[in-house]
Amino acid sequence: MSQPEATGPKLNWNIKELLMWATGYLEKKGSPSPRLDVELLLTEVLQVARIQLYVQFERILQTPEKDRFRALLTRRGQGEPIAYILGRKGFMSYDFVVTPEVLIPRADTECLVEAVLQDHQHITGSLRILDAGTGSGCILLSLLKERPNDVGIGWDISQAALKVAQHNALQLKIPPQKLTLSCRDMTLPESWQLEDPVQILVSNPPYIAFEEEPGLSLNVRNYEPRQALFAPDSGVFFYKKIEAYAWKLLAPGARVYVEIGHQQASQVAEIFSTPAWHQTRFIPDLQGINRVLATTYTGIPPR
Ligand SMILES: C[S@@+](CC[C@H](N)C(=O)[O-])C[C@H]1O[C@@H](n2cnc3c(N)ncnc32)[C@H](O)[C@@H]1O
Incomplete structure (x- = not known):
């Protein structure tokens, strides 16, 4: 299974670039909601609210953040549901742990x-x-x-x-x-x-x-x-x-x-x-x- 190469030749990825690149990657992999998936994975890795991705568009990801993002993105690219990757799912107005x-x-x-x-x-x-x-x-x-x-x-x-x-x-x-x-x-x-x-x-x-x-x-x-x-x-x-x-x-x-x-x-x-x-x-x-x-x-x- 091919791995996303977001950390390939280009070294310094900011949030905006990663959002665009990774959305295209998941689109090709057949995700029905590629942009949302990428936003959720990024908020998980960076431990920020979704709105912060847009406030911090130019923020460069640190190497450990990039590595973790790539690992999660690979799992999503292979078809694993986002809820299992994040380990949770919203239902009614509550957050439920899912395995x-x-x-x-x-x-x-x-x-x-x-x-x-x-x-x-x-x-x-x-x-x-x-x-x-x-x-x-x-x-x-x-x-x-x-x-x-x-x-x-x-x-x-x-x-x-x-x-x-x-x-x-x-x-x-x-x-x-x-x-x-x-x-x-x-x-x-x-x-x-x-x-x-x-x-x-x-x-x-x-x-x-x-x-x-x-x-x-x-x-x-x-x-x-x-x-x-x-x-x-x-x-x-x-x-x-x-x-x-x-x-x-x-x-x-x-x-x-x-x-x-x-x-x-x-x-x-x-x-x-x-x-x-x-x-x-x-x-x-x-x-x-x-x-x-x-x-x-x-x-x-x-x-
Ligand atoms: C469709 S899931 C529903 C889970 C949850 N209630 C929901 O709505 O997301 C069906 C559940 O029934 C359980 N189940 C399957 N066979 C069962 C059985 N014979 N007796 C009791 N529970 C069973 C499964 O383990 C699963 O958790």
Whole structure:
């Protein structure tokens, strides 16, 4: 793999020159956001705010800064997502630590969080929220930040992901007594047991069908955890499990919010069409695509 030669024959690179040169380099490598990527990498290396890159246009980079920038730029040029390079990603208004063991939080998932907040804004008492497949914890921890009286339970099958979620909880100063993280397989009926019922269930489960893998971008395919991405049964396996087992933990009237793939709306609505669920609706994402199915438990077990 060829390395960027920003530190080749030319010795003294200033920020402006590096911005221009490195943007062209990433453009050729196929990055969809080359300028932004370079700005983020430079702010990381120089430990300055983005605006400072423009204020300090003429600043010459020191050799260690140049070397570090080149190393990060090479990784980006090879397709590694910027969030894994920086080790963090913004979601809602919070910064989440991310490692290659967790899915990078997506902006589209914010509509799930916003829907939960909106639907429960009149309830200030303490609700119990379960997040099945919590990953970095971005959904659950954002909800707990916005609804500090609530209690959160996060499940994941990956111990490594749970460590990241725990780390994020500490960073975001979530009181330990407000959060329980545990390793559970949501596809097993015996996992769905808790001492007390929950009023809100959220989940962004793996939902990409294995058949769709060839069409995924290399950034996703080569770097994000397969366990967080793919699901059997044309991608709807996890919704079937949630539909079949979640009621055991839900109080009648409890709400369920599941993120869905862009072509899964009718299939997932069909899954949640048993007498256990009513008031089912879709919530669109920023592009107007149905991204979340929200439904309410009637109190009648599905079968
Ligand atoms: C699509 S990611 C979502 C992560 C995070 N909630 C988000 O929205 O960014 C799905 C998560 O489900 C977890 N997962 C996969 N299979 C699981 C299972 N059988 N039981 C529990 N969690 C599972 C993965 O490890 C991953 O963290």
